[in-house]
Amino acid sequence: MNLKEEFIKYFVSLGHVQIPSAPLIPENDPSVLFNTAGMQPLIPYLMGKEHPEGKRLCDYQKCVRLTDLDSIGDKTHHTFFEMLGNWSLGDYFKKESITYSFNFLTKVLNIPINRLAVTVFAGNESIPRDDVSASIWQSLGISPKRIAYLPEEDNFWIAGETGPCGGDTEIFYFRSDEPIPETFNPKDERWVEIWNNVFMEYNKAPDGQITELPQKNVDTGMGLERIVAVLEGTDDNYKTSIWQEIIAKIEEVSHKSYAGNEQSMRIIADHIRTAVFISADYAGIKPSNTDQGYILRRLIRRAIRHGKKLEIPLNSDWLLEIAKVVIQKYEDYYPEIKENQAIVLDVLKNEAIKFNRTLEKGLKEFSKLVKSLDNKIITKEEAFKLYDTYGFPIELTVEMAEEQGFKVDTEGFKLKFKEHQELSRTASAGKFKGGLGSQGVMETKYHTATHLLNAALKVVIGPDVHQKGSNITAERMRFDFSCDHKLSEEEKRQTQELVNKWIMDDLPVNMTTMPKEDAVKSGAEAMFIEKYADLVNVYTIGDVSKEICGGPHVKHTGELGKFKIIKEEASSAGVRRIKAILE
Ligand code: SER
Numbered sequence: 001m002n003l004k005e006e007f008i009k010y011f012v013s014l015g016h017v018q019i020p021s022a023p024l025i026p027e028n029d030p031s032v033l034f035n036t037a038g039m040q041p042l043i044p045y046l047m048g049k050e051h052p053e054g055k056r057l058c059d060y061q062k063c064v065r066l067t068d069l070d071s072i073g074d075k076t077h078h079t080f081f082e083m084l085g086n087w088s089l090g091d092y093f094k095k096e097s098i099t100y101s102f103n104f105l106t107k108v109l110n111i112p113i114n115r116l117a118v119t120v121f122a123g124n125e126s127i128p129r130d131d132v133s134a135s136i137w138q139s140l141g142i143s144p145k146r147i148a149y150l151p152e153e154d155n156f157w158i159a160g161e162t163g164p165c166g167g168d169t170e171i172f173y174f175r176s177d178e179p180i181p182e183t184f185n186p187k188d189e190r191w192v193e194i195w196n197n198v199f200m201e202y203n204k205a206p207d208g209q210i211t212e213l214p215q216k217n218v219d220t221g222m223g224l225e226r227i228v229a230v231l232e233g234t235d236d237n238y239k240t241s242i243w244q245e246i247i248a249k250i251e252e253v254s255h256k257s258y259a260g261n262e263q264s265m266r267i268i269a270d271h272i273r274t275a276v277f278i279s280a281d282y283a284g285i286k287p288s289n290t291d292q293g294y295i296l297r298r299l300i301r302r303a304i305r306h307g308k309k310l311e312i313p314l315n316s317d318w319l320l321e322i323a324k325v326v327i328q329k330y331e332d333y334y335p336e337i338k339e340n341q342a343i344v345l346d347v348l349k350n351e352a353i354k355f356n357r358t359l360e361k362g363l364k365e366f367s368k369l370v371k372s373l374d375n376k377i378i379t380k381e382e383a384f385k386l387y388d389t390y391g392f393p394i395e396l397t398v399e400m401a402e403e404q405g406f407k408v409d410t411e412g413f414k415l416k417f418k419e420h421q422e423l424s425r426t427a428s429a430g431k432f433k434g435g436l437g438s439q440g441v442m443e444t445k446y447h448t449a450t451h452l453l454n455a456a457l458k459v460v461i462g463p464d465v466h467q468k469g470s471n472i473t474a475e476r477m478r479f480d481f482s483c484d485h486k487l488s489e490e491e492k493r494q495t496q497e498l499v500n501k502w503i504m505d506d507l508p509v510n511m512t513t514m515p516k517e518d519a520v521k522s523g524a525e526a527m528f529i530e531k532y533a534d535l536v537n538v539y540t541i542g543d544v545s546k547e548i549c550g551g552p553h554v555k556h557t558g559e560l561g562k563f564k565i566i567k568e569e570a571s572s573a574g575v576r577r578i579k580a581i582l583e
Contacts, residue, residue: 003228004060004333007084010104011058016086019053021334024062024080025283025292027466027482031520033292034064034278037159038085039198039219045089046164046200048214055091060084060224062277062334066295069395072270073263075236079299080274082224090215094169097197097218098136101171105195109231113141115174117184117191121156121167122149126210127202130155133169146184154186157198157219162206164213168198173230194230195222238266246273249325253318254310264306271303272319272348276326279347280340282572287351298393300351304359305396314356319348339573355391362390366397370404380412387413388420442474445560445582448509448541448553449499452563453479453580454525455545456498460491467527468575476566476581483576487568499563506558507542511551514538524548 022041038061045051071077123129158165176190200217229237287297331338386392457465469480526548536548562583571577
């Protein structure tokens with residue numbers, strides 16, 4: 001049985017519309033690196049905005065949770081996972097939601113009722129105990145002894161600090177061959193949580209205040225990897241059909257078996273799968289030393305190091321071979337995996353080439369180090385050398401050190417890292433200043449024109465237009481932006497006119513430097529926020545545009561001359577491209 005497809009079929013039969021998985025890298029939310037739950041992209045609709053597909057939705061959603069990164073290697077954790085979810089946006093509430101879940105588990109998946117138990121919200125000072133859910137569960141045949149009331153820490157769900165939230169009811173499955181206890185004890189680890197139904201009826205404001213949402217919603221989430229393990233009767237997720245081919249490939253390239261090498265094989269399997277999904281995302285993330293790019297680098301390098309532990313010949317194409325198995329497994333479900341497979345393989349290949357160059361020497365340096373130290377602490381200088389000279393992410397050094405019973409001065413490392421960053425930032429700022437002279441007058445004008453065009457498109461097409469890229473020469477500018485349709489002649493004309501109006505208004509261009517977070521809070525646009533250092537330059541143009549940007553820019557828009565759109569065409573899926581000149 002294909003669980004993903006069964007799940008969707010079931011909820012579609014109950015009037016839900018299947019929506020596509022949102023991108024792994026959130027498009028308009030710089031506060032998180034990755035989508036961590038199926039509900040994340042739906043927040044505006046849970047808050048009351050009308051969803052174009054209606055009030056009943058379902059999907060399978062790509063998620064990455066980094067909180068578990070260090071636990072990868074055990075039986076149950078993953079960085080990337082898929083979450084099955086169904087939603088009611090102000091439509092049905094507790095009764096239907098619980099009944100739908102119950103019927104899916106007991107009638108579609110044929111799980112015996114006796115293996116199920118549930119938790120419900122015990123309430124707090126402002127929200128009453130959820131007796132409603134408890135009695136619905138009882139009416140379906142769940143014994144009161146199998147219903148546990150748990151407090152806020154367990155049964156109240158919110159993504160992060162603020163936003164839509166509510167009490168939840170969680171469904172547990174008894175995963176053991178031992179006799180099933182009559183009374184459910186949520187602390188007994190033989191009971192595993194398989195599904196979470198959140199009744200989102202509140203909103204939490206930044207000041208902590210809880211108010212009722214205009215509508216009562218349901219948000220459910222079921223981790224695919226876990227439910228498949230349950231159904232296939234194993235407590236090791238990596239032994240399920242989801243991982244079978246991937247683990248088999250790792251066994252093949254390492255000439256070793258999974259038994260006895262579980263930890264390294266799980267890490268390789270998990271990290272390569274996640275790296276494939278991150279690099280396939282349309283955001284175009286590449287390995288780097290910040291944000292998503294750094295996570296990608298860490299995952300690939302850690303996988304390589306475990307490949308080395310398994311004695312896989314590192315100069316072979318082993319990483320790509322495993323990635324290809326991942327691609328094959330997911331390409332029918334996620335279009336970006338299919339479209340961007342060449343990019344994914346390139347990313348892995350290049351990062352492997354880079355790391356392989358220094359890995360051997362770094363490992364030698366490391367073993368020399370641990371032999372020479374008697375206090376079992378790797379100093380910040382040594383950790384920084386491993387990072388800077390040999391490309392070892394600090395987390396990798398920590399992991400290797402721990403295996404030998406050593407500790408790393410990570411706090412000291414962080415300070416050293418910061419010093420180093422500031423030094424190189426000053427250096428590049430210096431370079432930039434030097435470069436400015438040679439940065440031509442025309443290029444500078446085109447820079448400012450892209451900001452005006454970006455702002456004009458938001459007025460003419462809509463606020464959801466976002467810059468996806470740009471390219472400037474002394475002769476012309478090219479500007480890519482998210483938009484689902486070819487621009488009409490009228491839209492092009494209005495956009496061009498608006499830019500020219502702002503040029504005629506001779507608006508002042510001002511720059512202020514501020515922390516990245518403040519810039520984002522102040523509403524400044526940024527194409528890929530992760531590209532920027534902690535301190536950013538924010539350029540405002542009159543009151544029509546505010547963007548994070550490295551510059552350079554003109555002082556007044558009047559300097560630009562006449563703006564003319566030469567061409568408008570498709571760039572990639574959902575992205576349009578405008579070519580324009582200044583006359
Ligand atoms: N948002 C809830 C969760 O992530 C249910 O989808 O568990």
